[in-house]
Amino acid sequence: MSDRTIFDPDDPEHAKTGVPFGELAMLRRECPVARTPGGAWFLSRREEIDQVLLDVESFGSDMTPGTGIDGVENVPDEQLFLPEIGEPRHGQIRRLFNSALGVHRTQKIAPFVRETCERLIDGFAEMAEPDLHSAYAMPIPSHVIAHIMGLPEGAPEKLIEWSFNGSVMFRPASPLFSPDGPPIHAYLTEWVAEERAKSEPSSHTVKVFLEAEIEGRRLSDVEIAHQLQTMVLGGVHTTRGLLAHCVERLILMPGLFDRLQDQRELVKVFVEESLRHDSPAHRVTRRCLKDATVGDESMKRGDWLSVSLASANRDETRYDEGDEFRLDRPDSRDHVAFGGGPHICPGASLARLEANTAVEALLDRFSAMEPVDGITYPPMPANLSYQPLPARLTLH
Numbered sequence: 001m002s003d004r005t006i007f008d009p010d011d012p013e014h015a016k017t018g019v020p021f022g023e024l025a026m027l028r029r030e031c032p033v034a035r036t037p038g039g040a041w042f043l044s045r046r047e048e049i050d051q052v053l054l055d056v057e058s059f060g061s062d063m064t065p066g067t068g069i070d071g072v073e074n075v076p077d078e079q080l081f082l083p084e085i086g087e088p089r090h091g092q093i094r095r096l097f098n099s100a101l102g103v104h105r106t107q108k109i110a111p112f113v114r115e116t117c118e119r120l121i122d123g124f125a126e127m128a129e130p131d132l133h134s135a136y137a138m139p140i141p142s143h144v145i146a147h148i149m150g151l152p153e154g155a156p157e158k159l160i161e162w163s164f165n166g167s168v169m170f171r172p173a174s175p176l177f178s179p180d181g182p183p184i185h186a187y188l189t190e191w192v193a194e195e196r197a198k199s200e201p202s203s204h205t206v207k208v209f210l211e212a213e214i215e216g217r218r219l220s221d222v223e224i225a226h227q228l229q230t231m232v233l234g235g236v237h238t239t240r241g242l243l244a245h246c247v248e249r250l251i252l253m254p255g256l257f258d259r260l261q262d263q264r265e266l267v268k269v270f271v272e273e274s275l276r277h278d279s280p281a282h283r284v285t286r287r288c289l290k291d292a293t294v295g296d297e298s299m300k301r302g303d304w305l306s307v308s309l310a311s312a313n314r315d316e317t318r319y320d321e322g323d324e325f326r327l328d329r330p331d332s333r334d335h336v337a338f339g340g341g342p343h344i345c346p347g348a349s350l351a352r353l354e355a356n357t358a359v360e361a362l363l364d365r366f367s368a369m370e371p372v373d374g375i376t377y378p379p380m381p382a383n384l385s386y387q388p389l390p391a392r393l394t395l396h
């Protein structure tokens with residue numbers, strides 16, 4: 001195997017230099033099914049990625065890498081996160097997520113999202129050079145998820161902390177946090193028990209999970225806590241990434257802010273192009289459930305796959321000038337930023353609502369948004385970590 005077929009998606013350099021789109025383009029051309037230094041398969045082309053995302057019989061989701069557990073088979077059933085649950089149970093539990101997060105629900109919470117954006121803007125509108133990452137992009141998703149779940153005051157700050165320090169990915173089966181689990185586990189399990197004791201639960205979301213009967217039995221508090229944790233790990237960091245990318249582009253792309261002011265109908269297109277061009281979830285993981293063939297490669301049961309959604313979203317066979325950020329693509333929603341197949345993101349309409357509202361609220365309050373003189377804006381890190389986004393704002 002030549003050196004060129006090895007790609008390290010975990011290269012710490014990417015935290016400084018951003019997603020290595022040049023290398024990904026080379027892989028798509030020369031080695032669409034490559035290897036990682038750890039021996040996983042690395043997929044970069046839309047064709048193979050669509051195949052793997054759709055074929056859940058051959059490729060299973062497994063979120064244990066990096067948490068000290070050697071595969072999902074070592075996790076007790078009660079502690080499985082939604083993507084790791086086998087069919088048909090995955091589909092049955094996923095219906096509860098759809099009930100909590102579908103378009104009909106997100107429309108109901110639109111006023112809360114708008115108020116949250118307004119309130120945060122009030123906090124920095126008069127400042128000279130506010131950091132719109134920490135003051136805006138970061139808090140919005142955790143406030144919204146805490147609201148959807150009906151969590152008590154103080155929860156949004158905790159959700160941000162646990163998403164940032166990575167503990168949201170762990171569970172009691174992970175040796176690092178065994179046997180009590182990470183702080184989010186204790187917090188949610190206790191809260192679910194309190195909700196169960198109430199005559200009327202605090203939110204539609206928790207009520208749906210408490211009342212659901214699947215295969216003839218109710219979910220336990222621990223099971224519900226893990227599903228709510230899945231919502232946090234799926235929806236806080238990722239949406240923060242989308243919002244940060246949108247804000248960054250509004251600050252840095254010449255003429256964009258004015259254009260969106262004049263053509264508000266383009267805000268939705270702008271958000272979709274951001275999802276495609278700067279996919280917040282760079283990649284997802286799969287594991288072969290049986291021997292399989294992808295491209296020219298034969299894979300064995302148990303093999304790991306790293307699936308680059310960021311790369312698929314720039315695939316030149318699918319997009320003209322995929323590296324360009326354009327608002328005139330034939331179908332702005334043609335991307336895999338939310339995945340595909342049976343695991344496609346159930347929070348997509350919520351994420352879209354948050355991003356559209358956040359951009360609209362900025363356009364309504366300010367007439368200009370510009371970079372701060374003398375400051376360099378390095379590329380956003382590839383691993384969804386934090387980078388300040390200072391801006392000069394002019395009120396209407």
Ligand code: HEM
Pocket residue numbers: 061082083084094097101145230231232234235236238239242279280281284285309336337338339340342343344345346347348350351
């Ligand atoms: C811009 C924001 C978001 C992005 C880019 C994103 C991306 C994704 C992707 C790529 C997947 C598929 C993962 C895979 O195939 O392995 C996924 C699944 C999931 N997402 Fe999102 N997501 C976002 C927002 C949200 C929100 C707001 C929530 C919930 C509040 C959420 C909850 C979930 C859940 C529960 C799954 C697992 C679905 C399943 O396995 O059936 N996501 N998301």
